[in-house]
Amino acid sequence: MKIIDQLNRIISIKETPKRIVSLVPSQTELLFDLGLETTIVGITKFCIHPKHLLKSKTIVGGTKQIKLDKIKALQPDIILCNKEENTEAIVKACEQIAVVHVSDIMTIQDCIDMIQQYGEIFNTPKKALKISETIQNNVNDFNLFIKNKHPLKVAYYIWKNPWMVAGQNTFINYLLRLNNFDNVYAHLGRYPEIDEKGLEDADVVLLSSEPYPFKKEHIEELQTRYTNANILLVDGEMFSWYGSRLIKAFAYFKTLHQNL
Known part of the structure; x- marks a missing residue:
């Protein structure tokens, strides 16, 4: 074969x-x-x-x-x-x-x-x-769910020390788009480092559970950087694992939107 x-x-x-x-x-x-x-x-x-x-x-x-x-x-x-x-x-x-x-x-x-x-x-x-x-x-069901949702500007953090986010040409960025999220760092490389000079305004900041295990204390830390944003911990597997994990992902995304 x-x-x-x-x-x-x-x-x-x-x-x-x-x-x-x-x-x-x-x-x-x-x-x-x-x-x-x-x-x-x-x-x-x-x-x-x-x-x-x-x-x-x-x-x-x-x-x-x-x-x-x-x-x-x-x-x-x-x-x-x-x-x-x-x-x-x-x-x-x-x-x-x-x-x-x-x-x-x-x-x-x-x-x-x-x-x-x-x-x-x-x-x-x-x-x-x-x-x-x-x-x-x-996916088809989720597209119906999301089509009338107002787009939100989102930053998706994957690492700390240095701070790193998901950028363009990543599966994470693709799933953010499916969620009607406008990735504010999509103009940068795949996983860029972000310092104070590179901050972009965001409505929502998502802190992934992997590869860095973000916790509640990091919400307070980032709140000083994004004073007007809603900062949430999210299951990184839902945004980055492919294969059969995707069976569970879109129900998770629905719940996420309901909590925004």
Whole structure:
């Protein structure tokens, strides 16, 4: 079987992979929801859904720093990567061990394409189709919910020391647009650092739970920077995880809007 991944790399798969290493947390969750738990042999320390996998599977490092010796020892049939989560060097190193599939997610359609491709690779087309259709139906329903909502200027923070936000060409920015949020830092790079000189006015400031674990005390700290903004803690997984996590995301977004 010839597969073209989302970086337009042609990969050859002789038979359905039976030993999978996933270096992407959201894709690990997707594998589980596709019914592939028994074929997962290696994951990262950030693959926290479902939590029991951290105890039952081999941890091969993080998403940016991996232990190649552990991966090699697992004798995987395929290694799953992502353009943003994993470095080019990691992909090249993993290619010396097994077939590597790389996802590249910027839109909902990219997510659906990846899910359906996994269905083909791992011979779970019906489950992949069901997940894809559920996500698309939830998106369609959410578009009806959001279409009459007044646009809001939003800043989405992902890090502290230095302060960093989500900018252009990110999946987060794409989901902000779906929420009828005008990202005030969309004119900047993907994850720019923000100092006092770079502050933009915002109606709402969202503090993500990941990768930096923002807490309530950070709301007070940022309130001095955004004196007129509504500052909220948000579930970062809903804004940055793709795959089956998106099934839950749009109900979460509805609740978020109701709390604004």
